[in-house]
Amino acid sequence: QSVLTQPPSASGTPGQRVSISCSGSSSNIGSNTVNWYQQLPGTAPKLLIYSNNQRPSGVPDRFSGSKSGTSASLAISGLQSEDEADYYCAAWDDSLNGVVFGGGTKLTVL
Amino acid sequence: EVQLLESGGGLVQPGGSLRLSCVASGFTFSSYAMSWVRQAPGKGLEWVSAISGSGGSTYYADSVKGRFTISRDNSKNTLYLQMNSLRAEDTAAYYCAKVGRQLAVFDYWGQGTLVTVSS
Numbered sequence: 001q002s003v004l005t006q007p008p009s010a011s012g013t014p015g016q017r018v019s020i021s022c023s024g025s026s027s028n029i030g031s032n033t034v035n036w037y038q039q040l041p042g043t044a045p046k047l048l049i050y051s052n053n054q055r056p057s058g059v060p061d062r063f064s065g066s067k068s069g070t071s072a073s074l075a076i077s078g079l080q081s082e083d084e085a086d087y088y089c090a091a092w093d094d095s096l097n098g099v100v101f102g103g104g105t106k107l108t109v110l
Numbered sequence: 111e112v113q114l115l116e117s118g119g120g121l122v123q124p125g126g127s128l129r130l131s132c133v134a135s136g137f138t139f140s141s142y143a144m145s146w147v148r149q150a151p152g153k154g155l156e157w158v159s160a161i162s163g164s165g166g167s168t169y170y171a172d173s174v175k176g177r178f179t180i181s182r183d184n185s186k187n188t189l190y191l192q193m194n195s196l197r198a199e200d201t202a203a204y205y206c207a208k209v210g211r212q213l214a215v216f217d218y219w220g221q222g223t224l225v226t227v228s229s
Contacts, residue, residue: 032212032214033212035214035215037155039155044205044219044220044222045147045155045205045219046219047215050210050212050215050217051212051215056217086154090157090216091214092213096171097169098157098160098169098170098171099145099157099160099213099214100157101154101155101156101157102154103154104155
């Protein structure tokens with residue numbers, strides 16, 4: 001049971017816009033920034049979004065993040081086949097004094 | 111180019127010990143916190159531990175507290191994870207990660223090393 005809650009799966013067709021939610025509490029998302037990671041099949045995770053809505057260099061602007069209260073969301077516009085991956089949200093938790101991850105969302109491009 | 115290369119994984123019996131290493135290059139190692147994140151087969155990511163750039167502050171997940179010890183040797187650009195009293199549920203790929211602006215920001219990851227705890 002993960003501290004942050006994500007839907008286990010999401011899907012979309014090429015060109016479509018999809019959104020993945022991440023729900024937490026006042027001790028994590030409510031008081032700290034949210035980060036998103038992309039894990040392509042068989043590879044190590046990669047930082048996709050940090051500080052709620054910032055993209056590292058090299059990440060396409062098709063990926064965007066937002067946060068409101070104790071929830072966050074990752075949006076992917078202009079969906080492409082290479083976006084098929086697992087996506088994880090993460091945040092610092094003040095009560096646990098550690099990093100908490102969501103359970104991950106498997107994105108399928110139909 | 112930032113590179114993180116883990117080693118030390120393998121098969122160990124329950125109750126046994128193992129030490130993982132992560133050699134870093136391409137950045138000023140001592141200036142950045144580092145972390146270990148694991149992933150059980152077919153499961154999601156789980157944060158394990160973090161250490162400040164100086165090594166003076168350490169953080170652990172409750173699941174490993176008292177059994178695992180994170181440390182670093184800045185003269186060797188190397189991060190370690192000493193794992194004692196290993197359990198079957200510790201079986202996972204262990205990733206070394208460079209910490210970015212905040213402790214939950216992992217901006218570079220290693221390729222991972224597999225630890226299997228089984229009799």
